[in-house]
Amino acid sequence: MTDKIFLASPHMSDEGYEMSYIQEAFKTNWIAPLGPNVNEFEKEFALRVGSKYAAAVNTGTAAIHLALRAVGVGEGDVVFCPSLTFSASANPIIYEKAIPVFIDSDYETWNMCPKALERAFEKYPNVKAVILVHLYGLSADMDKLMEICRRYGVTVIEDAAESLGTLYKGRQTGTFGEYGVFSFNGNKIITTSGGGMLVSENEEKIKKVRFWSTQSRDEARHYQHSELGFNYRMSNISAGIGRGQLKVLDQRIAKKKYIFEFYKRELAKFPGIDFMPINQWNQPNYWLSCITLSAAVKPFEIMDALEKENIESRPIWKPMHKQPFFEEYDYIGEDVSEKLFESGVCLPSDTKMTETDLERVCKIVKGLWK
Numbered sequence: 001m002t003d004k005i006f007l008a009s010p011h012m013s014d015e016g017y018e019m020s021y022i023q024e025a026f027k028t029n030w031i032a033p034l035g036p037n038v039n040e041f042e043k044e045f046a047l048r049v050g051s052k053y054a055a056a057v058n059t060g061t062a063a064i065h066l067a068l069r070a071v072g073v074g075e076g077d078v079v080f081c082p083s084l085t086f087s088a089s090a091n092p093i094i095y096e097k098a099i100p101v102f103i104d105s106d107y108e109t110w111n112m113c114p115k116a117l118e119r120a121f122e123k124y125p126n127v128k129a130v131i132l133v134h135l136y137g138l139s140a141d142m143d144k145l146m147e148i149c150r151r152y153g154v155t156v157i158e159d160a161a162e163s164l165g166t167l168y169k170g171r172q173t174g175t176f177g178e179y180g181v182f183s184f185n186g187n188k189i190i191t192t193s194g195g196g197m198l199v200s201e202n203e204e205k206i207k208k209v210r211f212w213s214t215q216s217r218d219e220a221r222h223y224q225h226s227e228l229g230f231n232y233r234m235s236n237i238s239a240g241i242g243r244g245q246l247k248v249l250d251q252r253i254a255k256k257k258y259i260f261e262f263y264k265r266e267l268a269k270f271p272g273i274d275f276m277p278i279n280q281w282n283q284p285n286y287w288l289s290c291i292t293l294s295a296a297v298k299p300f301e302i303m304d305a306l307e308k309e310n311i312e313s314r315p316i317w318k319p320m321h322k323q324p325f326f327e328e329y330d331y332i333g334e335d336v337s338e339k340l341f342e343s344g345v346c347l348p349s350d351t352k353m354t355e356t357d358l359e360r361v362c363k364i365v366k367g368l369w370k
């Protein structure tokens, strides 16, 4: 069997930056809890994305959860969320017994459709928060979406879990909303083996999030709690990996772009293959290279053919309003997210792929057009 090609797998730096931070942590016995890597990672990360403050937590999901709490979302509150996303965008709404309303995407961005958002506001004027997502490293159309949210005076949480380093009109995604969320899960563009970050310009809220994420321990010698706590903080070891990974983020983005352009060069000429939309205002991180098919060849045929050759690929996210767990919640839109799900494939986009690997993938895909 030939070597497996992954969709997106952890890729540590050639220079060994991550290991040197970990070794430092071992030497000083800053294994747990917290420690200097956590503080430095927060500072370096905030600087990198151009946000004032950052709180490092153990998953992106935890960051979304604490963002919702920072906004004050509670039982019975309505929260808008794109339907086309990973379930982690929506699950924390349920943790807080709030009510998700799912909004459709548009073909121009694959992200939240401003027209559908407008309609949703007409139906639910008393929304507590809007979660915007930048899928696959493509940015949502922030000018339009933020204008609508501002007009209704609603707080925006940006789920930038997949879009670290993506720019919209020159500005980092994750810095438009009151809160920005990032993930360092193993398949993301950089990883800490598992982790997340919440960024904001609001220092008080970020301090609060750090407090909540360490069990809400009041300042006292004994264990004193006046608020509900969570065990969500990032460890000093994970943060060390993150500091090292941050140094190679630009390299990773460059490679992801190379992968996307390689596929485009090789495959775009085949009838019925369309590539994910790169708008002129968008500088994506190209986290995953995705295509949609309007050809006789179906997505499952591509995925099957690749799987036979030990190559991983994946469908586009299945919309939340089509998930058994979320079916009971309202959905505003047409059927764009469903169409994208039904016709889409995420091609392997692992930054460790060689040119030979990319050729192997393209050859298999092209073979289906004969």
Ligand SMILES: *Cc1c(COP(=O)(O)O)cnc(C)c1O
Binding pocket: 058, 059, 060, 061, 062, 085, 086, 088, 089, 133, 159, 161, 162, 182, 183, 184, 185, 194, 195, 196
């Ligand atoms: C990965 C991801 C998350 C969750 O991040 P974790 O670190 O895995 O908890 C949230 N939203 C989106 C869109 C994601 O892709």
